[in-house]
Amino acid sequence: MKHETPMMADVEVTTHGAMPGAEDYARDKIGRLAHVSHRPVLSAKVRLTKHGDPAVPRPVVAQANLDVSGRLVRAQAEAVSAREAIDRLTERLRRRLERVARHWEARRGAAPSAEPDEWRHTAEPTHRKPYFPRPEEERQIMRRKAFTLHRITVDDAAFEMDLLDYDFHLFTELGSGQDAIIYRAGPTGYRLALPVPPRPRELAVFDLPVTISAQPAPLLTTSEAADRLALMDLPFLFFVDAERGRGAVLYHRYDGHYGLIAPADDER
Numbered sequence: 001m002k003h004e005t006p007m008m009a010d011v012e013v014t015t016h017g018a019m020p021g022a023e024d025y026a027r028d029k030i031g032r033l034a035h036v037s038h039r040p041v042l043s044a045k046v047r048l049t050k051h052g053d054p055a056v057p058r059p060v061v062a063q064a065n066l067d068v069s070g071r072l073v074r075a076q077a078e079a080v081s082a083r084e085a086i087d088r089l090t091e092r093l094r095r096r097l098e099r100v101a102r103h104w105e106a107r108r109g110a111a112p113s114a115e116p117d118e119w120r121h122t123a124e125p126t127h128r129k130p131y132f133p134r135p136e137e138e139r140q141i142m143r144r145k146a147f148t149l150h151r152i153t154v155d156d157a158a159f160e161m162d163l164l165d166y167d168f169h170l171f172t173e174l175g176s177g178q179d180a181i182i183y184r185a186g187p188t189g190y191r192l193a194l195p196v197p198p199r200p201r202e203l204a205v206f207d208l209p210v211t212i213s214a215q216p217a218p219l220l221t222t223s224e225a226a227d228r229l230a231l232m233d234l235p236f237l238f239f240v241d242a243e244r245g246r247g248a249v250l251y252h253r254y255d256g257h258y259g260l261i262a263p264a265d266d267e268r
Helices: 022-031 082-106 154-163 222-232
Strands: 012-016 041-050 060-068 071-079 141-147 168-173 179-183 191-193 236-241 247-252 258-263
Touching: 012 022, 022 041, 022 082, 041 082, 060 082, 071 082, 071 154, 082 154, 154 168, 154 179, 168 236, 168 247, 179 236, 179 247, 222 236, 222 247, 222 258
Parallel strands: 012 041, 141 258
Antiparallel strands: 041 060, 060 071, 168 179, 179 191, 236 247, 247 258
């Protein structure tokens, strides 16, 4: 007897731009990931966007947000066509769902695993920047996002970074109480930076191999942060906002403009 692949009950797909057939294709591909989750998928939302700028080499962006028993699993992929973007998105979601399943199984005592390939996008040339090289004079802060930072350990921050498909993750470090950023870099594959380098045993206990920056985060205005980001040709910059005294991250969006992430105004 042939067994059908289980499907998610509902996959909500929204499209922006002309992409014939993409909605049904995304619903089918993402829906078939139900058998990977090992926990109920409470909601699944997919957003497909076709960028209008002809200079952008990979104009289709596919994004997905899955609520797996209360835990958010996110992925994003860019490609030349909608079908290719959806295929890449599906594979990234698959890896994250498998990692979630392993993490839940290990909660009874083992630390989350950290296989080398889990922290890098596959099939992407390492020399190619993940954002459009827009001229500096054209760049603007197109998105400002403020949210309550979780007070968590370095291990939990790294795990969330992977599930959310981020290159970095802004959080409040549990032991020191400082705003902090973890990102993929350094000899261990993980690097941690804080406004003030931590003293010995100041950080909450963690298991992952992490390189800790010995340099304090720069105190800058948003405008100064943008100038430094462009001057140093970085994908993102962690800094202390001179107006608020809180950690913030200015980063390159896929379209070459900037995005800003900062703590919510009502924190502390």
